[in-house]
Amino acid sequence: MEQATALVSFDVQRVREDFPILSRTVNGKPLVYLDNGATTQKPKQVVDAIQAYYTDINSNIHRGVHHLSQLATDAYEITRRKVREFINAGHEHEVILTPGTTHGINLVASCYGKAFVKPGDEIIISAMEHHSNIVPWHMLCEDRGAVLRIIPVTEEGELDMETYRSLLNERTKLVAVTYVSNALGTINPVKELIALAHRADVPVLLDAAQAIQHLPIDVQALDVDFLVFSGHKMYGPTGVGVLYGKEKYLEAMPPYQGGGDMIKEVTLTKTVYNDLPFKFEAGTPNIEAGICLADAIDYLNEIGLDRILAYEHDLLEYATERMLEIPGLRIIGTAKEKSSVISFLVEGTHPYDVGVILDKLGIAIRTGHHCAQPLMDHYGIPGTARASLAMYNTVEEIDALVAGIARAQAMLV
Numbered sequence: 324m325e326q327a328t329a330l331v332s333f334d335v336q337r338v339r340e341d342f343p344i345l346s347r348t349v350n351g352k353p354l355v356y357l358d359n360g361a362t363t364q365k366p367k368q369v370v371d372a373i374q375a376y377y378t379d380i381n382s383n384i385h386r387g388v389h390h391l392s393q394l395a396t397d398a399y400e401i402t403r404r405k406v407r408e409f410i411n412a413g414h415e416h417e418v419i420l421t422p423g424t425t426h427g428i429n430l431v432a433s434c435y436g437k438a439f440v441k442p443g444d445e446i447i448i449s450a451m452e453h454h455s456n457i458v459p460w461h462m463l464c465e466d467r468g469a470v471l472r473i474i475p476v477t478e479e480g481e482l483d484m485e486t487y488r489s490l491l492n493e494r495t496k497l498v499a500v501t502y503v504s505n506a507l508g509t510i511n512p513v514k515e516l517i518a519l520a521h522r523a524d525v526p527v528l529l530d531a532a533q534a535i536q537h538l539p540i541d542v543q544a545l546d547v548d549f550l551v552f553s554g555h556k557m558y559g560p561t562g563v564g565v566l567y568g569k570e571k572y573l574e575a576m577p578p579y580q581g582g583g584d585m586i587k588e589v590t591l592t593k594t595v596y597n598d599l600p601f602k603f604e605a606g607t608p609n610i611e612a613g614i615c616l617a618d619a620i621d622y623l624n625e626i627g628l629d630r631i632l633a634y635e636h637d638l639l640e641y642a643t644e645r646m647l648e649i650p651g652l653r654i655i656g657t658a659k660e661k662s663s664v665i666s667f668l669v670e671g672t673h674p675y676d677v678g679v680i681l682d683k684l685g686i687a688i689r690t691g692h693h694c695a696q697p698l699m700d701h702y703g704i705p706g707t708a709r710a711s712l713a714m715y716n717t718v719e720e721i722d723a724l725v726a727g728i729a730r731a732q733a734m735l736v
């Protein structure tokens with residue numbers, strides 16, 4: 324097969340040198356890491372920064388006059404600035420640093436819910452959401468007597484936009500959808516989705532957990548109202564994430580948790596809340612993760628998301644073609660616009676067994692429902708095997724995956 328341009332022009336070997344874990348072996352075989360949707364590996368720039376934090380500046384932030392505290396605070400606030408630039412937010416105070424995507428969605432469900440959602444109001448999500456973007460809305464609906472409406476998914480794994488249009492009405496209070504499906508790879512038409520919601524005067528939350536590491540995102544160009552993502556899926560540390568929110572909504576929402584940092588003044592009878600963004604950042608955060616998220620952003624900027632997108636796109640096409648050469652292999656999720664996720668089933672085998680055999684060959688994939696049980700119900704399957712690709716994966720690794728699946732098939736069928 325002739326190799327597409329980006330597969331040739333992107334210096335993947337050079338990128339791989341930044342990820343020491345990629346040269347280890349698993350079960351005596353070179354590691355082939357294809358579970359990037361769950362979490363990405365970290366470049367040494369990020370690992371070194373974590374070590375440097377503890378070696379040089381470890382201290383609590385935002386409340387110390389001493390030197391180390393000021394260094395740590397400055398470093399933490401540099402991350403906020405870099406996140407603002409990375410997603411082109413209008414203001415730094417619209418960037419809330421959270422423990423991750425799940426926390427961000429729960430925060431919006433709880434606080435936006437308290438401020439804006441009344442009995443009989445409606446929230447729209449889709450049938451392809453991760454449980455993190457379903458359960459908080461179930462909880463909100465239970466709490467506020469609201470109703471959840473669902474955008475159906477087509478057989479190819481795309482959103483049914485006609486039904487979406489018909490769901491928007493004067494009772495709709497929020498639309499919360501994923502930018503990229505973790506289980507199918509579908510890239511949703513978010514610009515259109517947001518424009519339609521805004522025409523009905525409805526704000527939109529985008530779950531960008533599977534988008535931020537693959538696509539350039541400009542929150543002002545999208546005009547999105549809330550955007551959430553996790554550091555650990557974008558080559559950064561675990562324990563930090565981002566909630567971007569438009570000032571007008573964040574100002575109108577009550578705080579999520581009470582505690583240190585989110586206050587201006589406390590007496591024994593009352594609390595005056597702090598300004599944005601601190602109003603939503605109670606307690607000591609994961610400081611080193613917060614600081615070192617900036618190193619992950621620097622790394623992504625250095626490689627360039629446009630180049631990453633082109634390379635991963637061509638790698639996905641190569642992988643899709645090669646995998647479809649295996650008789651009995653079916654890909655779940657065949658949307659026209661796809662990110663680098665391939666969910667698949669091999670006739671006559673259980674995904675778990677395929678995953679275990681691949682692991683023996685050093686190949687890490689994920690099997691199961693991918694925290695998207697309603698989506699699996701839609702396809703009438705208990706789960707899939709999923710290979711999710713990152714910028715450091717190679718054509719040779721795809722070949723190893725294809726050979727591994729064929730071997731598993733020979734053993735199991």
Ligand SMILES: Cc1ncc(COP(=O)(O)O)c(C=O)c1O
Pocket residue numbers: 360361423424425426453455456501503504505530532533553
């Ligand atoms: C689309 C999507 N949303 C939300 C999450 C939850 O992310 P986290 O566990 O980092 O909070 C994930 C994680 O896989 C995801 O893929």
